[in-house]
Amino acid sequence: MKVDDVRADLHFLKDREVILFGSFVTGDLTPHSDIDVAIITRSSDRRLLMETRIDASGRASDRYDIHVLEALPLLVIGSILDHYEVLFGDPLEIGLYLCRYRRRWNDYRHRVEIPSIREMRQ
Numbered sequence: 516m517k518v519d520d521v522r523a524d525l526h527f528l529k530d531r532e533v534i535l536f537g538s539f540v541t542g543d544l545t546p547h548s549d550i551d552v553a554i555i556t557r558s559s560d561r562r563l564l565m566e567t568r569i570d571a572s573g574r575a576s577d578r579y580d581i582h583v584l585e586a587l588p589l590l591v592i593g594s595i596l597d598h599y600e601v602l603f604g605d606p607l608e609i610g611l612y613l614c615r616y617r618r619r620w621n622d623y624r625h626r627v628e629i630p631s632i633r634e635m636r637q
Contacts, residue, residue, distance in 0.1 A: 521550060522602060527574050528554065532604035532612075534584070536595040543633065549577075552602065553584040553595065555609060561586075590627060593620040 521535065537551030538544045552575075556567055564586045572581045584592065596617055601609055 516544075516550070518600065518602070521552075521579075525552065525575060525579065525602065528552075528571060529603050531555070532557075532609055533602040534595070534599045534604075534609065535602050536599045537580075540598050540600050549580040551580050551582065553582045553587065553599075555584045555604070555612065557585075557612065559585060589616070589619060589623055592616050593624055596620060 516539075518535070521539075522529075525533065532555035534553050534555065535551065536553060538548045539550045544550075554567055554571060556563060558564065564583045568581055568583045568586065575581055584595075587595075593616075596613060
């Protein structure tokens with residue numbers, strides 16, 4: 516599967532800021548893997564975050580694991596920061612928005628070591 520296939524499947528999100536992450540981006544995708552997707556809302560409103568995820572998950576096939584970036588734990592966001600691909604939205608704007616999380620992650624990362632997907636499989 517290619518990024519253009521994912522764009523076609525998730526066309527209903529084309530007006531949002533959306534990134535891909537996980538095994539699809541790192542190249543570790545297997546036939547049984549789902550495709551991790553994060554919608555960027557730029558909001559901290561829990562109700563909006565929940566409604567966004569429910570709506571998008573209800574419209575996407577089971578092949579996709581839909582998340583809302585702002586609802587993810589910092590540990591997960593930290594793993595996304597170096598390995599993501601913009602699906603919809605302006606890559607520069609998304610990169611600038613993610614800088615706020617990078618600062619928080621850099622303050623926190625020394626407290627944890629995150630194994631790579633390859634390390635977890637061993």
